[in-house]
Amino acid sequence: MSVVIVGTLDTKGEEIGFARDVLQAESVEVHVVDTSVMGDPEFEPDTTANEVADAAGTTLSHLRDDADRGEAIETMGEGAAAIVTRLHEAGRLDGVLGLGGSGNTSIATTAMRALPVGIPKVMVSTMASGDTEPYVGAKDVMMMYSVADIEGLNQLSRQVIANAALAMVGMITNEPDAEIAEKPTIGLTMFGVTTPCIQHAREKLEAMGYETIVFHATGTGGRAMEELIRQGTIDGVLDVTTTEWADELVGGVLSAGPERLDAAAQTGTPQVVSVGALDMVNFGPRDSVPGTFEGRKLHVHNPQVTLMRTNVDENAELGRILAEKLNAATGPTALYLPSHGVSMLDTEGEDFYDPEADAALFDALREHLNEGVELLELDTHINDEAFAEALVEKLDAYLREAGLAPGA
Structure with missing residues (x-):
């Protein structure tokens, strides 16, 4: 040693x-x-x-x-x-x-x-x-x-x-005494406002025999997942929460950098992606929000975290960026869109409910995605169990086809 x-x-x-x-x-x-x-x-x-x-x-x-x-x-x-x-x-x-x-x-x-x-x-x-x-x-x-x-x-x-x-x-x-079973490993991305989706997806995946690693989409979480994909630790990606790109574009505090979404695309890792929490940009305490954003829709999540709703123009650009990233994929890739909202705050009666902004995001994705990326739109909210189950079924199908599923 x-x-x-x-x-x-x-x-x-x-x-x-x-x-x-x-x-x-x-x-x-x-x-x-x-x-x-x-x-x-x-x-x-x-x-x-x-x-x-x-x-x-x-x-x-x-x-x-x-x-x-x-x-x-x-x-x-x-x-x-x-x-x-x-x-x-x-x-x-x-x-x-x-x-x-x-x-x-x-x-x-x-x-x-x-x-x-x-x-x-x-x-x-x-x-x-x-x-x-x-x-x-x-x-x-x-x-x-x-x-x-x-x-x-x-x-x-x-x-x-x-x-x-x-x-x-x-x-x-020293090696751990506990028995460690080798299983295909799935990386998932989660934010507080997409937790129900990820919890249900994780339970389904683990019941199917997969191991899961959940990454908190706080910048370092996204970067860690990208690194582990490149390292070969992760066999498939359920990238539900791509919110870090909103911070990268708009200037929030939780950006994962411009390389976010590159690793799976470049390594050919099977991936199922969604638009979780792209309705928000993260800042610190309320008084830390830059003055240039005065008048924007804000939500004080807690004394240390203030969220800002992404607007129509920002969502259109986010759609273009995500499409560009996914179009570069060398492995099987699907994008799922939930028509009834992309986070807990993006539902009727909540602070970030904005169908026009969501429509700008979805329209840009439809316009810019290549045919090589499967685009699926479901009449659900992102946190509905049906949405999580659809994501899991698609990723499992990709992994089975690649010989990477449990028992393959």
């Missing part, structure tokens, strides 16, 4: 050396990657800072003499990501451990995010008690707060670093 430690040996050599010693005492092989820029390492690493810079397509002397701190950190992160990827592909990496402040947290977690989900990733960081999304992204990075700064060894830092190292030992040297 081998653990890679990513860290700046010019400033954190003592602490990294201690982590290495803890791991080696547990009979774990250790490979230290030095990501220092300004100073010399306190001990000889297995991969030097020069080699990290070279892996990023530059030189350490350039980063020292010509780059600012931000560029240097970004570049060393790219190099570290390339190094750990090579080590993993060569079978020389079972887990990654990082130690540091904001700089090396950025570098080490960039490297961690380059690895597949499931590879243990532990980051001991002074930044772990704040907003960790920039470091974790859509990967299974474990952030551990260092409590005190990582500056010298003392009774506190030794205990925290040792705990992190021993946690890594436990992860790489």
Whole structure:
């Protein structure tokens, strides 16, 4: 078993050396990657800072003499990501451990995010008690707060670093005792306002012998699903809740980025897609909604979340975008439209009921979808059981045809 430690040996050599010693005492092989820029390492690493810079397509002397701190950190992160990827592909990496402040947290977690989900990733960081999304992204990075700064060894830092190292030992040297049955895996997307649909679909799929992974469509959820599709973890996609595209288009806070809906299309993964929660854009507290949206229809979901109804023009553009994404699919693809509303709030008597906006979305999809995408329209609401059952039946048919269904 081998653990890679990513860290700046010019400033954190003592602490990294201690982590290495803890791991080696547990009979774990250790490979230290030095990501220092300004100073010399306190001990000889297995991969030097020069080699990290070279892996990023530059030189350490350039980063020292010509780059600012931000560029240097970004570049060393790219190099570290390339190094750990090579080590993993060569079978020389079972887990990654990082130690540091904001700089090396950025570098080490960039490297961690380059690895597949499931590879243990532990980051001991002074930044772990704040907003960790920039470091974790859509990967299974474990952030551990260092409590005190990582500056010298003392009774506190030794205990925290040792705990992190021993946690890594436990992860790489143990398999779960519980029996894990291999089943075809379905990725589903859900929001609070599409929960009934997904709950019923999940129950149906699991009764049929599938395993399900539900992703909360909050930006990171969509990105995580896209990554797992590319990784080959997911065999079929029930992408009911494509709401993240509304945030990407309009400027909400829960965008999954412009690559959302690309992974299944490009990998040929069977997918059944719908338009769940495209009636809304997400913002924070009510006073965080940009002034440019004054006068728009808003719904205060809770003190931290304010929703804004998408309008006719936005829905027309969302329809065009979704059609473009689905038209690129290389595998079986169906799009289902619920004629009676796309979320809990989009039903008669609720705040976001707007048949004209929904019609703009549906019309754009009808206009722009190619014949290669099956378009099915049901006289139901998105949260009706009949709608969920139709989605499940179509996806199951695709997977059976591809030889991916349970028992195939």
